[in-house]
Amino acid sequence: MLSVRAVLAERYRVLVEIGAGLGLRQGEAFGLAVEDIGFDEEVVHIRRQVKMVRTKLCFALPKGRKVRDVPLPSSVAKSLRQHMALFAPVPVTMPWDDPSPPQTSVEAKHRRPRTYNLLVTGRERKAINRNYFNSYVWKPALAEAGVIAPLEESAPDGSRVWEPSREHGYHALRHFYASEQLEAGESVVSLAQWLGHSDPGFTLRKYAHFLPRAGARGSAAIDAVFA
Template sequence: MAGYIEDRWYKKGPDGKRTIPTDRCNQGKRYRVAGVPGVKDRSFDKLTGADGAKAWLAKAQHESSRGEFIDPRDGKLLLRDYVVEHWWPNQNYRDPITRATVRGKVWNHILVHLGAKPLNGIKTPQLRVWLKTLNAQLGPGTVNDVWGALSAILQAAVDDERITKNYCRSQKTVRPPARPEPRAEAWSRERVLQVRDAIDERARLAVDLGVGAGLRQGEVFGLALEDVDFDAMVIHVQRQVKKVGSKLIFALPKGRKTRSVPVPPHLLRQVRDHLARWPATAVTLPWGDPADGETEKEIKERAPRTFNLLLTAVRGGAWRREYFNDTVWKPALEAAGLIAPPEVLKRPIAGKPGRFRTVKRYAEDREMGFHSLRHTFASVQLDARESVVSVSKWLGHADPSITLRIYAHMMPEADGRGRTAMQNWFEGGMKKISPVAPQVPAVRIPAPSEVLDADPSEAQSNAAAAH
């Protein structure tokens, strides 16, 4: 088998024994393992033992013959160096916001704690300490995301044959917290009207679109006049306004999925009334990514596009989410008595000594976010017994299972209707049983979809008809 051990201190004399010193005698490590295909030479102080040259040669020969050899020296590369030089340059995120989000998690929560450790030094003890630190600083959802990012990095290092094992994937004793199940809360009609009455008139249509068509906030800001089909009573959701760094862009809706939502005449009247007072405004923004394209394809895809937006800021540009929330949405919630007044702070103005600006900071409250209007739209549709498939399509979810996971608790009387159907089945069956000649009635059992979709009174009449 290929491979040999060289004694770098002594060479053989006439008697065949290694007694003649070489020029390197007593300098550096004595034994060098060489000649193994695909394995770099390596020197050792000792010839025998678990960490000696012979053990290494046997291991290298065995793993090399099977094509599984990984040099431990490759795993001594620091995690920070591996990420910066090898992993991150090869990540290809189409969405610039996703790219920025992942980069922030890696640099702020992984490299800051583990960046100085070698790849092969990130094992169970190190993960346990790191996870404890994260749990003390971040919510369970974010911790779960950061753990997943580290796992992806270590798995890439395994695939690059720098380490033999990804300890994030093989853990049984150290695991990130489970991601909390999303539970949407809908608003009552009274609350929606409270906020709508309190909000600035110019932005009132945003409330109507959120609750009447289930649009996300960025989709509301990106809705154009040409997206509203008044004759078909449909709104086409084809873009959103997103912020990348400090710049705004147009982009496809979340999940890169466009959709069409049927809307009631009332919402279309609200759109007409809004346009009568504030006509649609042409707004031009880059598409997909504000950065200059590096290829002809990227330059073409990112070229600015113009749309006649229904809702714009006072100066005519597209709304910025944080500015809308701080100056329009949250003040309306405060005026409606739904949130507490903000904390008022004085902050120095950069470059202007002795000058300060007033900043209002509202407490965070997810139940009072703009997204609650979308939840309300979903709850109204499900309460009206619209199919989950249709509601999922209108919301732009990738799959109806996502809609069920988020909104299943909003589906009305699911257990009550099933209970009623089962009771009718039993009662109908009992009438067919004779004391003299008991028989099992031939009753057609309703399919689950029939039980869910049928009205209790209909179920009763159907049961009677079956008998």
Template sequence: MAQTAHPPRVSYDPRTPNRNQIIQSPENRGNLTYQRMIFGNVSSIFNAAVDDDFVIKNPCRARSVRAPKKDTPKVVPWTAERVEAVTDALPERYKITAIQGAGLGLRQGEIFGLSPDDVDFLGRSVAIRRQVRLFTNGSMAFRLPKGGKSRTVPLPQSVALALSAHIQKFPPVAVTLPWDTPEGKPLTVELIVTTPDGKALSRNDFNRYVWGPTLEEAKVERTSRADGMHALRHYYASVLLDAGESIKAVSEYLGHTDPGFTLRTYTHLMPSSAERTRKAVDAALSSCAPIVPREAAK
């Protein structure tokens, strides 16, 4: 009976640098993106080798092998001065988008999908019920916010005044889009922000023709995606954390499904225990009589 021929097993020379040695060489040790790319390529090669019976298993999938961690740069929030400069540089019609991002922590699609019916001026809250979703074919639809659930965020007085002024100057426009998918049931919503001809804002068009030129006018060098509209959301989170707001509350306001994600993203922005103590005592004593002797204050 004829035996099936198998390709010879691969032999390894111990003097040859192994995968981990190459990935973690001095020139690549700090570049996690490069490490993940190499690891993924090597794993793909071994998958092909398994399919062709050159090796029995893919060693990259062994329990003892850990893939390089994802390179997640720390969030560096914009300063209040930069937020103000960008807001001032935006066209009058779109200034409110920056205020919604920095003052309510909304995602870009949520800003585009906000309706005056979502704003409770008396109760000082905003219900985030939908976003404007852009699909790869260029079509748009209303959809639930990221994570598939709505949320409610506090409405600061400054944001309420800005929204009221914008609505008076640029009356909301009823826009009809399909719900959830391009083939979904049509839904008509009055939107706070639209194009001059009364259409829903497209993320791509807004970023290209409004946001990009605005950053140039404000002299903000856009070096990465971190300088997109999401920067306003990071600013919102940093303001809340600096004020001592809890991670749980910040996570709820941002619409994160996992508070742990919020903590991992913004933990480096949380004030230290010593700084919180200083602020708490200063706030408590700010209305009291001076406790520093006049002679010492001179």
């Protein structure tokens, strides 16, 4: 993770802390704005994502249409401040939920453009397109860090393609966040809230293999009483 971060272009490096330190999905990380960061309260408000609809971008509620709050570790807060010192947040205006031209007054009201001061934008100071980021930023960084093979001519038509690397996508940072929280002893219920899962049972099923050895802490507590 840190080796990949080291070879990313500087403007994108903080996305590693956002994914691995806050557990955000990729679209949520792209949609994170400075007004969502509660530095004093040590909390981040996850209120939106950057969503792609028919190749066009728009803002939308997070997956499941659920907003949530996530604890802000001091190390991540420091990285966010350092990033903003180098790259000032950029006001970005896009439609809400659907970029298609509205057909009714209700749709026009719902889809009206909204502006947020995004923490991370592309070189053109626009919201990040996930297809561009994954193909031209993330995968080259994975290759340079030695995580996946370099780009090679491997398609039947001779075009250059990346090897499949789903397990190394940006979502892997979210898995890292979940595993670290469980290893540290945080409850599945709390983790489900931070990840935006509506059912803690889903979180448990997905990440049960990251739980510390069953019974270890309970046994230690009993030993402390009877030792």
